Amino acid sequence: xxxxxxxxxxxxxxxxxxxxxxxGLGLLGGLLWAGYADKARSSVxxxxxxxxxxxxxxxxTCIKCGLCAEACRNRDSNIDKETGKPRPETLKMAxxxxxxxxxxTPYFVARDVPCYMCDDIPCVPACPTGALDEASVTNDxxxxxxxxxxxxxxxxxxxxxxxFWGLQCDLCYRACPxxxxxxxxxYNRNPRTGKHxxxxxxxxxxxxTGCGLCEKACPTEKAAIFVLPRExxxxxxGSHYVKGWDKKDQQRVxxxxxxxxxxxxxxxxxxxxxxxNDGVSYE
Amino acid sequence: MSNIKYLILRRITQIGLLVLYFGxxxxxxxxxxxxxxxxSVLGTIPLSDPFAxxxxxxxxxxxxxxxxxxxxxxxxxxxIIGGRAFCSWVCPVNMVTDAAAWVRRKxxxxxxxxxxxxxxxxxxxxxxxxxxxxxxxxxAAFEIVSPITIFNRGVIFGFGAGAGLLVAIFLLDLFxxxxxxxxxxxxxxxxxxxxxxxxxxxVKHNSDNCTLCxxxxxxxxxVQVLNMIGxxxxxxxxxxxxxxxxxxxxxxxDALGFDILALGNTK
Numbered sequence: 001x002x003x004x005x006x007x008x009x010x011x012x013x014x015x016x017x018x019x020x021x022x023x024g025l026g027l028l029g030g031l032l033w034a035g036y037a038d039k040a041r042s043s044v045x046x047x048x049x050x051x052x053x054x055x056x057x058x059x060x061t062c063i064k065c066g067l068c069a070e071a072c073r074n075r076d077s078n079i080d081k082e083t084g085k086p087r088p089e090t091l092k093m094a095x096x097x098x099x100x101x102x103x104x105t106p107y108f109v110a111r112d113v114p115c116y117m118c119d120d121i122p123c124v125p126a127c128p129t130g131a132l133d134e135a136s137v138t139n140d141x142x143x144x145x146x147x148x149x150x151x152x153x154x155x156x157x158x159x160x161x162x163x164f165w166g167l168q169c170d171l172c173y174r175a176c177p178x179x180x181x182x183x184x185x186x187y188n189r190n191p192r193t194g195k196h197x198x199x200x201x202x203x204x205x206x207x208x209t210g211c212g213l214c215e216k217a218c219p220t221e222k223a224a225i226f227v228l229p230r231e232x233x234x235x236x237x238g239s240h241y242v243k244g245w246d247k248k249d250q251q252r253v254x255x256x257x258x259x260x261x262x263x264x265x266x267x268x269x270x271x272x273x274x275x276x277n278d279g280v281s282y283e
Numbered sequence: 284m285s286n287i288k289y290l291i292l293r294r295i296t297q298i299g300l301l302v303l304y305f306g307x308x309x310x311x312x313x314x315x316x317x318x319x320x321x322x323s324v325l326g327t328i329p330l331s332d333p334f335a336x337x338x339x340x341x342x343x344x345x346x347x348x349x350x351x352x353x354x355x356x357x358x359x360x361x362x363i364i365g366g367r368a369f370c371s372w373v374c375p376v377n378m379v380t381d382a383a384a385w386v387r388r389k390x391x392x393x394x395x396x397x398x399x400x401x402x403x404x405x406x407x408x409x410x411x412x413x414x415x416x417x418x419x420x421x422x423a424a425f426e427i428v429s430p431i432t433i434f435n436r437g438v439i440f441g442f443g444a445g446a447g448l449l450v451a452i453f454l455l456d457l458f459x460x461x462x463x464x465x466x467x468x469x470x471x472x473x474x475x476x477x478x479x480x481x482x483x484x485x486v487k488h489n490s491d492n493c494t495l496c497x498x499x500x501x502x503x504x505x506v507q508v509l510n511m512i513g514x515x516x517x518x519x520x521x522x523x524x525x526x527x528x529x530x531x532x533x534x535x536x537d538a539l540g541f542d543i544l545a546l547g548n549t550k
Contacts, residue, residue: 022408025408026408026411026412029408029409029412030412030415030416033412033413033416033424033428034416034419034420034424036427036428037416037419037420037422037424037427038420040427056421057344059421059422060339060342060343060344060421060422060423061339061344061345061346063320063321063331063332063335063336063339063350063423063426064318064320064335064426064432064436065317065318065320065321065322065331066308066317066318066436066439066440067316067317067321067323069308069440070307070308070311070316070317073308073309073311074308074310074311092440093436093439093440095436095437095440095441095442095443095444095445096433096443096444096445096447096448097443097444097445098443102422102427103427103433103445104320104426104427104432104433104436126323127347128317128321128323128329128331128347128349128350128353129321129339129344129346129347129349129350130345130346130347130350
């Protein structure tokens, strides 16, 4: 090979190679980083502090300062009557090894330490960014109102709840800060004995705040009543189901008549007799 | 003692801030609560990390007034007075990377290792990447990997596996690249360099006193900013200088000192 054919490194070539080098490295870094970021999102089961924005907005708005967790730990309210000290702090800041919670964001595990639903909700005004939205827990009189908290919804596993077996247990019912509102006891006849009643805990989804005091109180080895984020706990029937006996729900569909509602899909292009017989051989 | 004066002062501020943060959570002290991402002084004055706020805005967050005001206060302080002083006087990771640099000097690693070259401008590319990834991911991207906040939160709320990241930074600086994290990669350092570019406080060199011993260049974590040593009597103008004062500490000839620029005087 002669030296004449050796490619010349011109300023132009250097410029383009450098540009490609920088862009390539930037893209490599960005892809790795974005890939990690995608995996770093919290699990859908994460319970956030009271008044937290919906998870996607919460994650973009929380600056991970920990002021909510600090306010929770050093609150004046909810003093333990026996020790005279505040009860242990509910809010934790996720560490690198916390499973399923984005590092540095506040969360709580109801079975460990539930939310005690302080009257003054100290964690929410402490937030500097609005990731905890004070307006969402403020009532019409402009006061903070713990009834408006919404961290999740308590769900009963009727298979493992011993009250559904007929044993007497109303621990969750009594632990609930909104007693006889968020959890009611439903009386049912126990046909096995013929003379006893089932006292079954039933959660009212419109009142429950998801504080988790019931989950903490539940005596079964793994709690039979537990808090899930509302999006996980609740199904969605869809707008086409109407409670005809419910005036409000009936209003939702207004004056629409059955005849106006027709369904069009691929099959309705042909008559039934045609598409049902399509592709059938009669030999 | 005079050759570690600023070093001691810096360690006192760095550790003192961590103690205040820790006490705020553990004992309810009010002096400085929160974390380095966003704090509250005496429960009233907000302070926030301008870079975190920038990422959050890139991610499309609509932010409360407190955190915006906090970021402006911090940006004004470093922009007008401190320069890049955050990196050497406040940031806790500085203690990790300083330790790595110290071990490097003791073990003469610089004289032995094969050099890996990385541009010191990498941090500015990191800023751009962080903002793009924040916009794509929908949350502040650097904040989930930042060793600075992981160290800071670790002291307050417990380290957990986050300690591994700090060990990794130490090993990077020790065995891969001299001043690798703070001097090349950290985007927060890049932001503070840009912020503090026109600040009043900086180091000034008097070349008449200089004996060319080069001790300052041995200890400087951003050695390129000392390009005037022994040549010209002038202020350090490159924005990457962290105002750490190590060069002033080690100078035996009174050829370096802090200088507060009187407004309008650029010499």
